[in-house]
Amino acid sequence: MDFNDLINEHNANFARLMALIVSKNLIPSISKNSFDHLTEKLLQKLEKGADKNQLKNMIETELCISYGLYRSEFNSEELASEIFIWWENN
Numbered sequence: 001m002d003f004n005d006l007i008n009e010h011n012a013n014f015a016r017l018m019a020l021i022v023s024k025n026l027i028p029s030i031s032k033n034s035f036d037h038l039t040e041k042l043l044q045k046l047e048k049g050a051d052k053n054q055l056k057n058m059i060e061t062e063l064c065i066s067y068g069l070y071r072s073e074f075n076s077e078e079l080a081s082e083i084f085i086w087w088e089n090n
Contacts, residue, residue: 010043013090017043020086026074027067038062046087056080 001009018039022032038059045058059076063069 010047014039014043016090017046017083017086020083021079024074024079024082026063026069030067034067037066042083046083052080052084055083 018032018035021035021039021042027034041058041062042055045054050058056076056079059074059079060071063074063076064071
């Protein structure tokens with residue numbers, strides 16, 4: 001696989017992961033592009049072999065610190081599981 005193939009694969013995975021995150025409707029009034037940062041961080045973690053617990057921790061941190069949500073406003077365990085299952089089946 002050459003460099004362009006790797007970039008294309010990353011971009012395709014980014015788009016699919018973004019669609020998954022947006023489908024959760026975490027912040028209804030926010031634009032889809034606002035989740036670019038979260039999507040990229042999660043994708044990089046997945047590409048480096050992160051486990052479900054690492055994803056859960058990152059989701060909690062990012063949604064609370066970067067997006068201003070409270071932990072009671074989202075289910076990080078469920079989201080991490082869905083992302084992890086998506087990644088394994090990808």
